[in-house]
Amino acid sequence: MTDPAPRRRGRPSRTAEGGGPGTRERILEAARAQFAERGYDKTSVRGIAKAAGVDAALVHHYFGTKDEVFAAAIEVSFEPALVVPAIVGGPAEDVGERLARYVIDIWENPATRAPLLAVIRSALTHEAAAKVLRGFVLRRLLERVAADLDVPDPQLRAELAASHMVGIAILRYVVQVEPLASADPEEIVALVAPTLQRYLTQA
Amino acid sequence: MTDPAPRRRGRPSRTAEGGGPGTRERILEAARAQFAERGYDKTSVRGIAKAAGVDAALVHHYFGTKDEVFAAAIEVSFEPALVVPAIVGGPAEDVGERLARYVIDIWENPATRAPLLAVIRSALTHEAAAKVLRGFVLRRLLERVAADLDVPDPQLRAELAASHMVGIAILRYVVQVEPLASADPEEIVALVAPTLQRYLTQA
Structure with missing residues (x-):
């Protein structure tokens, strides 16, 4: 960051x-x-x-x-213009791990976690905020990711990858269900990376 | 149901x-x-x-x-006592597909979607509701699933599977990001099933 x-x-x-x-x-x-x-x-x-x-x-x-x-x-929390090339542009064989680690790092950092939580809470309770998230952020962020993918339905796959990270954030940081809430970030990255890898690279 | x-x-x-x-x-x-x-x-x-x-x-x-x-x-939306044995007790090779289809079916049905949305919204905005979700539901539901899994950290893996389905529900039904929001349910099941399968069965 x-x-x-x-x-x-x-x-x-x-x-x-x-x-x-x-x-x-x-x-x-x-x-x-x-x-x-x-x-x-x-x-x-x-x-x-x-x-x-x-x-x-x-x-x-x-x-x-x-x-x-x-x-x-x-957007300033995600910095897609800086981050997307670094994640998607690196070696294809570990794009899933880079993406998982990037997202977990954002959430592990209290300075970036708080505004993201606010975004998700707002999007779930106010249609205006959901529209902003939909229009400005997810599309700008995920379309950049999808543009560099060599799979069928790249946008759908980028969204499935994103959905997993959103769900993990909710269960780990908001609902705080155990053992996920206390799991070592590296353990989560190791388990989740192959999932993201498959969505982003395997037809 | x-x-x-x-x-x-x-x-x-x-x-x-x-x-x-x-x-x-x-x-x-x-x-x-x-x-x-x-x-x-x-x-x-x-x-x-x-x-x-x-x-x-x-x-x-x-x-x-x-x-x-x-x-x-x-709980009456999920009916874990009925559903968990049917999902986890069936053939191991397509437990991921059964789980994906079960969750998508719940969300595609407006009668069960509305209360679930209410649950997630409530859990994200009220600690009391998050506590209920954490204590009564996720643990009761996911512990039953985890009890039948033959993998390391079964509870963590069950929660990762659940987190994916929660995230999909949020992006598809709440934020309504395209193309995920309009994707055919069967296409989602086909893409997501291998992810759940890996979490629930592969060490």
């Missing part, structure tokens, strides 16, 4: 009111925190702007609507 | 106020409908009793607390 170093939450000094270097990143970070803490429904562009110490107009300027801020806040 | 024939929702006649044949089933059906329509948080034993046309004390008598009604309402 190329995440910036953790920064204190809360309102920065008022001198940061305008744009300038790092403003976009500060807004995104505030958005991630707000969506994670308050959920999709209770998060507003105004609230994000306030937490980032900028004017709401600047949030609109950089990202557009609340849905678009939401999509950007999710 | 041995579900009773669909019955009209709403309040039955007041003559059904007491116990008697079918009372337990009527309460369960009302509970399923209430949890599905109102969610975990807004459903009460009193509301279930009212919808079933019985006294709240009778709901407590049959099921105990709200959490226990919730667990029973989920």
Whole structure:
């Protein structure tokens, strides 16, 4: 992850009111925190702007609507533009392992786990958030993965791989069913990698 | 599924106020409908009793607390006591296919899909519901499956299989990402069965 170093939450000094270097990143970070803490429904562009110490107009300027801020806040957790080539572009024989480890690493990191949980919770309870997840994220992320696959129905297979990782995240981190919740991440990667490998490479 | 024939929702006649044949089933059906329509948080034993046309004390008598009604309402969708032996007890070489088809059939049936969606939504947003899912259902269901498996870490493997089906349900029926949302159920079964087969039978 190329995440910036953790920064204190809360309102920065008022001198940061305008744009300038790092403003976009500060807004995104505030958005991630707000969506994670308050959920999709209770998060507003105004609230994000306030937490980032900028004017709401600047949030609109950089990202557009609340849905678009939401999509950007999710995307920064995945960084598909950086990550997809690294996963899918490597040696084909262990693409499943790379993908499993990438996803587990995101979930094991509390800084990226919280916003992802917020995304999934929001998508399950608000159609607007589900639409964002469907339209912006899954398609942008999974279509990139699928574009590099040499199997029949690559998009469907990319989605099946994704569905497995979503389900693991839910049972391990949300429902916290044992022994999955306490299993060593490497044990999960080892068990799951062949599944992803088959979906992504075997006709 | 041995579900009773669909019955009209709403309040039955007041003559059904007491116990008697079918009372337990009527309460369960009302509970399923209430949890599905109102969610975990807004459903009460009193509301279930009212919808079933019985006294709240009778709901407590049959099921105990709200959490226990919730667990029973989920369990009646899965019927683990009937289904697990049929799935796990059959020929080992296609246990994956039987399990995939069983779960997809439950989700394709609107009568069983609605309460399951309610369960998953509730578990993701309310710790009390997550605890019920964790304690009563996943363990009771998956421990039965795991008990019949001849693999290392059978419980973990049963949970990985379950996680895949949960994730598919979320992406297909809730987020409705395409092409998964419109894929033929049999195509999904064919793709997923080898995954479940590996988790449940291969060391």
